[in-house]
Amino acid sequence: MSNDNNTSIGEFDYNFICDFFSNTQRQGPGSPEATLKALNFIDNLHDGSIIADVGCGTGGQTMVLARHVNGKITGLDLFPGFIDLFNANARKMNLQDRVKGIVRSMDDLPFQNGELDLIWSEGSIYNIGFERGLNEWRKYLKKGGYVAVSESAWFTEERPAEIYDYWMEQYPGIDTIPNQVAMVQKAGYVPVASFILPENCWTKHYFGPLAKAERMFLDKHAGDKTAEKFVEFQRHDAELYRKYKEFYGYVFYIAKKVKP
Ligand code: SAH
Numbered sequence: 001m002s003n004d005n006n007t008s009i010g011e012f013d014y015n016f017i018c019d020f021f022s023n024t025q026r027q028g029p030g031s032p033e034a035t036l037k038a039l040n041f042i043d044n045l046h047d048g049s050i051i052a053d054v055g056c057g058t059g060g061q062t063m064v065l066a067r068h069v070n071g072k073i074t075g076l077d078l079f080p081g082f083i084d085l086f087n088a089n090a091r092k093m094n095l096q097d098r099v100k101g102i103v104r105s106m107d108d109l110p111f112q113n114g115e116l117d118l119i120w121s122e123g124s125i126y127n128i129g130f131e132r133g134l135n136e137w138r139k140y141l142k143k144g145g146y147v148a149v150s151e152s153a154w155f156t157e158e159r160p161a162e163i164y165d166y167w168m169e170q171y172p173g174i175d176t177i178p179n180q181v182a183m184v185q186k187a188g189y190v191p192v193a194s195f196i197l198p199e200n201c202w203t204k205h206y207f208g209p210l211a212k213a214e215r216m217f218l219d220k221h222a223g224d225k226t227a228e229k230f231v232e233f234q235r236h237d238a239e240l241y242r243k244y245k246e247f248y249g250y251v252f253y254i255a256k257k258v259k260p
Contacts, residue, residue, distance in 0.1 A: 012226070012230055012233075013226075014079065015081075016226065016227075016230065017230075018079045018081050018082060019081070019217075020213060020217050020230065020234075021057070021058075021082075021213070022058065022081055022082065022085060023212075023213040023216055023217070024209045024210060024213045025058070025060045026057070026060045026061075026205055026206055026209065027057035027058065027060075027082075027123070028057070028123025028124070028150075028206065028250075029150075029197055029201045029202045029205070029206045029249075029250045030060070030061055030122045030150060030197060030201050030205060030206070030250070031197075031198075031200060031201045031204070031205040032061075032064045033198075034150075034197050034198070034201055034252060035061045035064045035065060035122070036064065036068065037195065037252070038148045038150075038193075038195075038252045038254055039065065039068060039069070039148070041146075041148075041192050041193045041254040042118060042146045042148065042254065044117070044144060045069050045071060045117060045118065046070070046071070047070040047071065048071065048072075049069060049070075049071030049072070049117040049118065050071060050072055050074075050115055050116050050117055050118075051069065051071050051072065051073045051074070051116065051118045051119075051120060052073075052074050052075075052076060052111065052116055052118070052119050052120065052140070053065065053073060053074070053075045053076070053120045053121065053122075054076050054109070054119060054120070054121040054124060054125070054133075054137070055076070055077055055078075055106055055121055055122075055123070055124020055125070055127060056075030056076060056077050056082070056086060056101060056124075057077060057082050057086070057124075058082050058085040058086050058089060059075055059085070059086035059089050059090065059099075059101065061120070061122045062075045062086065062090075062099060062120075063089060063090070063093055063095065063099070065120060066090075066093075066095050066098070066099045067093075067095075070098075071098070071117065071118075072098045072099075073098065073099045073100075074100055074101075074102060075099070075100070075101040075102070076101070076102055076104040076106065076109065076110075077101065077103065077104070078103065078104070078105050078106075078127075079103075080103050082101075083101040083102065083103050084101075086101035087100065087101045106121075106124065106125075106127060106128055106133065107128050107136065109137065109140060111140040113139050113140065114139075114140070114141070114142050114143070114260070115140055115142070116140045116141050116142065117141075117142055117145050117146070118141075118145060118146050118147075118148065119137050119141060119145075119146070119147045119148070119149075120148050120149075121133070121147075121148070121149040121150070122149070122150045123150055123151075123250065124149075125149045125150075125151055126151060126152065126171050126173060130149075130151045130173060130175070130180060131173075131183045131186075131187065133149070134147065134149070134183060134184060134187035134189070134255075135187045138187060138188055138189070138257060141257045142257070143257060143258065143259065143260045144256070144257065144258070145256070145257050146192070146254060146255065146256050146257070147189060147253075147254075147255050147257070148252065148253070148254045148255075149252070149253055150197065150250050150251065150252045150253070151180060151250065151251060151253065152167075152174045152248060152249070152250055152251075153174065153175060153176060153177050153180055153196075153248065153249065153250070153251040154174060154175065154177075154247065154248050155176075155177070155196070155246065155247055155248060155249060156246070156247055159244075159247045159248070160244065160247065162240075162243075163240060163244040163247055163248065166240055167248070174248070177194065177196075177251055180194075180251065181194060184253055184255045188257065189255035189256060189257055189258075190255060190256045190258050191253065191254075191255050192254045192255055192256050193252075193253075193254045194251055194252060194253045194254070195251070195252050196249055196250070196251050196252075197249060197250040197251065197252060199245060199249075201250065202241055202245070202249070207238045207241070210234060210238070211238075214231045214234060214235070217230075217231060218231055
């Protein structure tokens with residue numbers, strides 16, 4: 001398949017991207033098992049816990065969290081279409097009394113200083129950058145509160161030019177795991193745990209459902225060149241993962257705020 005390697009996701013209209021991803025349960029790599037594994041590192045949660053899921057999308061991971069933690073969860077996302085689906089999902093699972101989605105940007109969160117017990121964010125923090133997000137969100141956490149975020153990372157010091165160039169185009173903020181752990185510590189948290197998301201978080205839980213969404217999307221937008229280019233971009237992304245998965249992936253970081 002021919003591909004313009006210089007295509008970047010940022011070139012596509014935001015509503016267009018969201019229309020596509022509305023048909024998928026997840027909008028980024030991850031799985032219920034990975035969410036629960038990360039949750040297992042977190043103590044002190046209780047019925048009164050206040051939790052934020054930043055960049056929640058349609059809420060796949062939020063509902064998993066909500067079934068295992070009895071606190072109040074606010075999901076925040078920039079895209080209203082995702083938040084509508086999020087709230088519909090919460091209602092379907094009868095979680096609407098303590099799980100609410102709101103439209104909000106992650107650089108302007110609506111919380112008080114020291115209000116939150118836990119900030120969750122899967123596959124989203126890259127939108128403002130890993131280091132910036134960790135630094136800016138810290139103030140909203142209570143002493144003893146946790147942040148749990150997943151972020152793309154390089155696994156090796158050296159990497160082939162094709163995948164390096166691709167990431168520099170998509171997200172030059174990607175870094176190695178030791179550098180990201182150092183950023184966690186520098187931002188004022190104790191790094192409690194980190195783990196690489198298993199391959200099935202990409203293949204079974206992300207690319208698999210995307211392939212189905214791509215076919216539906218092409219049917220809906222038959223003959224539309226932008227839609228074709230978008231799907232081609234997605235397929236190229238999946239192809240690169242298959243080719244270079246030894247060199248990069250997603251890593252979950254769990255960290256604790258121990259000082260006020
Ligand atoms: N957490 C979900 C979604 C990840 S995709 C999952 O793992 O499936 C990234 C999400 O970040 C998208 O839903 C996108 O709409 C959202 N997003 C992008 N920029 C944002 C911003 N500035 N503030 C809040 N959400 C944002």
